[in-house]
Amino acid sequence: xxxxxxxxxxxxxxxxxxxxxxxxxxxxxxxxxxxxxxxxxxxxxxxxxxxxxxxxxxxxxxxxxxxxxxxxxxxxxxxxxxxxxxxxxxxxxxxxxxxxxxxxxxxxxxxxxxxxxxxxxxxxxxxxxxxxxxxxxxxxxxxxxxxxxxxxxxxxxxxxxxxxxxxxxxxxxxxxxxxxxxxxxxxxxxxxxxxxxxxxxxxxxxxxxxxxxxxxxxxxxxxxxxxxxxxxxxxxxxxxxxxxxxxxxxxxxxxxxxxxxxxxxxxxxxxxxxxxxxxxxxxxxxxxxxxxxxxxxxxxxxxxxxxxxxxxxxxxxxxxxxxxxxxxxxxxxxxxxxxxxxxxxxxxxxxxxxxxxxxxxxxxxxxxxxxxxxxxxxxxxxxxxxxxxxxxxxxxxxxxxxxxxxxxxxxxxxxxxxxxxxxxxxxxxxxxxxxxxxxxxxxxxxxxxxxxxxxxxxxxxxxxxxxxxxxxxxxxxxxxxxxxxxxxxxxxxxxxxxxxxxxxxxxxxxxxxxxxxxxxxxxxxxxxxxxxxxxxxxxxxxxxxxxxxxxxxxxxxxxxxxxxxxxxxxxxxxxxxxxxxxxxxxxxxxxxxxxxxxxxxxxxxxxxxxxxxxxxxxxxxxxxxxxxxxxxxxxxxxxxxxxxxxxxxxxx
Numbered sequence: 246x247x248x249x250x251x252x253x254x255x256x257x258x259x260x261x262x263x264x265x266x267x268x269x270x271x272x273x274x275x276x277x278x279x280x281x282x283x284x285x286x287x288x289x290x291x292x293x294x295x296x297x298x299x300x301x302x303x304x305x306x307x308x309x310x311x312x313x314x315x316x317x318x319x320x321x322x323x324x325x326x327x328x329x330x331x332x333x334x335x336x337x338x339x340x341x342x343x344x345x346x347x348x349x350x351x352x353x354x355x356x357x358x359x360x361x362x363x364x365x366x367x368x369x370x371x372x373x374x375x376x377x378x379x380x381x382x383x384x385x386x387x388x389x390x391x392x393x394x395x396x397x398x399x400x401x402x403x404x405x406x407x408x409x410x411x412x413x414x415x416x417x418x419x420x421x422x423x424x425x426x427x428x429x430x431x432x433x434x435x436x437x438x439x440x441x442x443x444x445x446x447x448x449x450x451x452x453x454x455x456x457x458x459x460x461x462x463x464x465x466x467x468x469x470x471x472x473x474x475x476x477x478x479x480x481x482x483x484x485x486x487x488x489x490x491x492x493x494x495x496x497x498x499x500x501x502x503x504x505x506x507x508x509x510x511x512x513x514x515x516x517x518x519x520x521x522x523x524x525x526x527x528x529x530x531x532x533x534x535x536x537x538x539x540x541x542x543x544x545x546x547x548x549x550x551x552x553x554x555x556x557x558x559x560x561x562x563x564x565x566x567x568x569x570x571x572x573x574x575x576x577x578x579x580x581x582x583x584x585x586x587x588x589x590x591x592x593x594x595x596x597x598x599x600x601x602x603x604x605x606x607x608x609x610x611x612x613x614x615x616x617x618x619x620x621x622x623x624x625x626x627x628x629x630x631x632x633x634x635x636x637x638x639x640x641x642x643x644x645x646x647x648x649x650x651x652x653x654x655x656x657x658x659x660x661x662x663x664x665x666x667x668x669x670x671x672x673x674x675x676x677x678x679x680x681x682x683x684x685x686x687x688x689x690x691x692x693x694x695x696x697x698x699x700x701x702x703x704x705x706x707x708x709x710x711x712x713x714x715x716x717x718x719x720x721x722x723x724x725x726x727x728x729x730x731x732x733x734x735x736x737x738x739x740x741x742x743x744x745x746x747x748x749x750x751x752x753x754x755x756x757x758x759x760x761x762x763x764x765x766x767x768x769x770x771x772x773x774x775x776x777x778x779x780x781x782x783x784x785x786x787x788x789x790x791x792x793x794x795x796x797x798x799x800x801x802x803x804x805x806x807x808x809x810x811x812x813x814x815x816x817x818x819x820x821x822x823x824x825x826x827x828x829x830x831x832x833x834x835x836x837x838x839x840x841x842x843x844x845x846x847x848x849x850x851x852x853x854x855x856x857x858x859x860x861x862x863x864x865x866x867x868x869x870x871x872x873x874x875x876x877x878x879x880x881x882x883x884x885x886x887x888x889x890x891x892x893x894x895x896x897x
Contacts, residue, residue, distance in 0.1 A: 249340050255295040266482050267295055273481050274298035274343075276363040278351050278381060280327035281305070282314040282461055283397055284369020285334075286470040289316055291367075292335040292342060294474060296481075299335070300359050302347035303327040314397070314463045351377060356384050365480055367473060368394035373457035375420055375428035382407060382414030391480045395473040397465025399442030401497030404472050405435075406480070406489040417490045417511035426454060430524035435512045438520070439504045441497040447883035448727065454531055464498060472496070540890050546614065546637070547576055548891060553652050554607040555888045557809060559599035560589060560826070561721040562732055562886040566603055569897040576635040578603065579896060584629065588713045588841055589830050593628060594801050598872070600631065601805020602812075606652055607635065609813070613649035615640050628798050651816040656885045658821035659739030659775065661782025662877030664694070671818045675787075675876075678814035679807045682792050683871070686862050689785035697825075697875075698780035700857050703850065704828045705772040710762050711847040712755060719752045727884040736884035740774045779823065783877035786825065788862050791869045804871035815876055824874045832858050832867060 251271070258267055273296050277284050280303035288301060305327050311318035317330040328346040336342055351359050360366065366385045370378050378394075385392040386407065392414070395404035407414050415421060418435045420428045434440075452459040472494070479485035488494065491511055496503045508514055512521060543549045547570045559565055560583075569577040580600045582593035590596055608618045616637045623632040666689065667675075676685050688697050708714050724745075726734035735745050748771060751757045761767025780786070789811065795804055815822045832855040834841045842848060859867055 251295075251339070251341060254339065255293075258295060262478075262482075270295045270478075270481060271297040273365070274300070274363045275365045275367055275477065276300040276302075276360055277367045277369050278302050278359070278377075279369030279371060280317065280331045281311065281369065281371065282463075282466045283395065283469050283473075284367075285316045285327065285331045286466055287367050287369050287395075287473055288331050288335050289338065290470045290474045291477060292338045294478065295339075296477075297339075297341070298343040298345075300345045300347065300361075300363060301328050301331065302349075302351045302359060303331075304348065304350035314461050314466045351381065353380065356380065360384060360388060360390060363390060365477055366390050366392040367477065368392065368396075371457075372396065372432070372459065373425075373429065375425065375432055378432075379414060379418075379420050379428075386413045393473055393476055393480075394436070395469040395476075396436055397461055397469045398437050398495070399445065399497065400462050400464045400468075400499040401442060401495065402465060402469035402472055403437040403493065403495040404469065404476070405493055406476055406487060408480075408487065408489040412490040412511065414490075417508070419512045426528050427521075427525055429454065430521055430528055431512055434517060434520045434524055435508070436493070437495050438493055438506065438508060438517065439495050441495055441500055441502055441504070445499055449531075450727070452531065454528065468496060468498060541892075543891065545573065546616075547573065549614070550607055550610045551576070551894070552891055553610040553649070554603055555891065555894055556653050556655070557599065557603040557606040558655070558657070558812065558824070559602070560587075560595040561717070562729065562888075563587075563596070563599070564731065564889055564894065565596040565599055566894070567896040568891075568894055570895070571897075574637045576637075578607075578633040578635065580631045580633070582629055587717050588711065589717065589827060591834070591839055591841055592837075593798075594833070595826065595830065597631075597798055597801035598805035598808060600633075601802040601807075602809035603805075604633065604635075604802065605806035605809040609646055609648050610652065611637060612640075612644060613646040615643045622799070622802075631798065647817065648810065648813040651813045654881075655812055655816040655822075656882065657737070657823055658879070658882045659737060659779060659823055660879070660882060661778050662821050662875075662879035663784065664782065665784055665878050667784045667820075667876070671820060674814055674818055675811055678810040679789065680810065682803075683807050684790050684792070686788040686790060686866060687785050688787070688861065693786065694781050694783070696861060697786045698777050700828060700854070700861065701776040701780045701825065702772050703854055703857065704831065705776040706768055707831060707847050707850050707854065708827060709758075709768045709771060711842045711844055713842045713844075715752075715755045715758060722749075722752070724749055728887050730887045730889050733886055734884045737882055737886065738775065739779060740771065744770050744774050779875065783823075783875040784820075785877070786875045787873065788829075788866065788870050789872040790862075790866050791871050794868045795871055801871075808872045811872075819878070820876050821879050821881065822874060822876050824872070826873060828854060828858055829867075829870050829873050831855070836868075 255267055275291055275296055277287050280301055288299060306324050307318045307322045307327060317327060317334060322330045326348050328348045332344045332346055335344060347355060347359055382392055389409040392407045395402055418431050420431050479487055491508045492505060493508060494505050508517060543552045551568050563583055565581050567579045571577060582596035583590045584593050604620055611618045616639055619636045621634045626632040721732050722735055723729035723732040724735050727736050728734055751761050789808060791804060795801060812822055831851040835851050835855040
């Protein structure tokens with residue numbers, strides 16, 4: 246093992262530092278409060294810069310939820326104190342370090358000891374610790390110690406410098422006398438007045454004030470420690486420009502934006518005061534919103550499999566299944582359909598497709614855990630409520646099941662996507678996923694997308710003007726929601742806020758819908774936003790065709806299994822996906838002379854729609870069509886349907 250050589254270890258700093266400056270840094274001492282996401286990385290960064298002494302404080306231990314961002318969090322360090330782990334890591338970089346640890350954290354009783362003899366204080370405290378943070382900065386100002394706070398915000402950082410004789414932390418943030426919740430707001434709007442990250446925060450509910458936790462990324466932590474190290478170097482070596490408070494600095498890698506500004510009065514300025522009060526109202530709303538209750542951990546193999554299987558897709562998130570666990574190897578699935586009240590399921594075929602997807606998902610989940618499923622439909626149960634016995638057998642040797650990783654990631658995206666054509670490898674993977682007995686008709690290119698947009702535009706008119714469809718549309722939407730356990734959240738519908746408001750008002754009664762449709766062109770906006778724009782914005786539309794006509798329950802079950810393999814493969818390839826099943830449903834009603842409405846214009850339009858479909862894919866293909874949808878490249882939607890908890894789906 247080589248002996249440590251301080252001069253050689255930090256020689257690559259030279260050039261950006263002089264030899265004299267590198268030697269000076271060896272004699273500097275920095276106090277860092279917090280050894281978590283930023284504090285621990287601050288320590289390692291400054292250790293690699295060649296700083297020779299540290300005071301570090303943190304009362305916590307490493308846990309699994311620290312793994313996404315904290316340098317010291319590993320399987321081996323779970324349960325170990327953060328100060329000890331990080332001190333050991335820093336000494337592995339420089340065994341000559343002089344590190345003094347404060348494993349009890351910092352508090353009023355040891356604050357002077359923590360700051361004794363230090364040349365710089367670096368803030369790595371948790372966001373939800375405003376009280377002790379203010380105390381430390383106040384004491385630094387009294388002791389004439391420069392201080393830096395650099396926080397990870399989204400995929401960027403925001404930072405402030407507080408120099409002796411300049412604006413103080415208290416003058417800038419104005420935390421004193423406020424409640425904890427208001428102190429959070431004051432600290433956030435003062436740290437990042439530009440709010441660069443708000444535009445890409447996809448799930449605000451992940452900020453849980455009651456439990457004092459929020460979202461974070463390793464990129465934000467690393468960017469924060471990069472700017473901190475640079476400012477620390479300038480302060481300790483007394484060179485380079487410094488912009489201390491009231492100057493603020495924000496950089497966001499996601500938006501590729503850097504902003505530096507000056508809040509002459511800190512949070513006391515008129516614009517900052519407005520931001521603070523808006524923040525107080527938002528926090529009050531968050532505190533009034535019930536936090537999501539985590540589901541109990543599945544008990545046993547059967548519950549583990551069902552917890553995954555329930556994520557299978559179903560029309561309008563109806564989840565037409567219930568589970569009965571007979572024993573550790575025997576499961577019964579009780580299916581049902583919605584033909585008695587859903588116009589899109591009058592023959593039960595949509596629910597049967599969903600049941601097929603459920604069975605396929607269950608089998609994929611079982612294979613991923615080293616088991617096979619023996620699935621048997623009970624022939625004595627009616628078509629409306631089919632039952633399936635599933636018995637597990639253990640495989641002799643495990644077989645990889647790559648689709649299992651995408652079961653919960655698979656979702657519906659109703660927003661416009663990229664028109665980039667499908668890559669050959671993705672097309673091959675999708676077609677192969679269907680297995681024997683199925684093929685795909687692709688409708689793509691400028692002409693194909695336009696023809697599908699026209700078809701879906703006509704199809705949407707039937708959906709929006711047929712009286713029997715109105716109660717379905719009214720019931721399936723959960724308003725003002727990003728997520729829904731048993732319906733479709735309005736934010737996932739693909740409409741803009743104005744369109745959603747108009748839709749919500751219209752769905753208040755059929756009379757309103759009929760008035761809008763008759764006199765104000767009420768179908769135009771939803772058809773353009775929910776049908777035409779997405780139809781034109783994708784790589785391709787597709788129709789999954791069986792090699793024989795699809796007529797019986799088992800045909801639809803098998804088709805649903807093929808569709809789920811196709812959909813999971815799409816998710817694994819990074820493709821976005823949206824079902825477009827209602828044209829096939831209306832065409833089947835016309836072909837099989839199913840009375841789906843007494844509204845004659847809807848019947849006539851459905852007949853015309855059927856002829857359009859026949860022109861697109863052919864009469865024989867339409868007889869054997871299983872599923873239709875669109876696919877393309879793009880970001881996953883921020884809003885989506887969830888699933889009922891497992892306890893609500895069990896019937897044993």
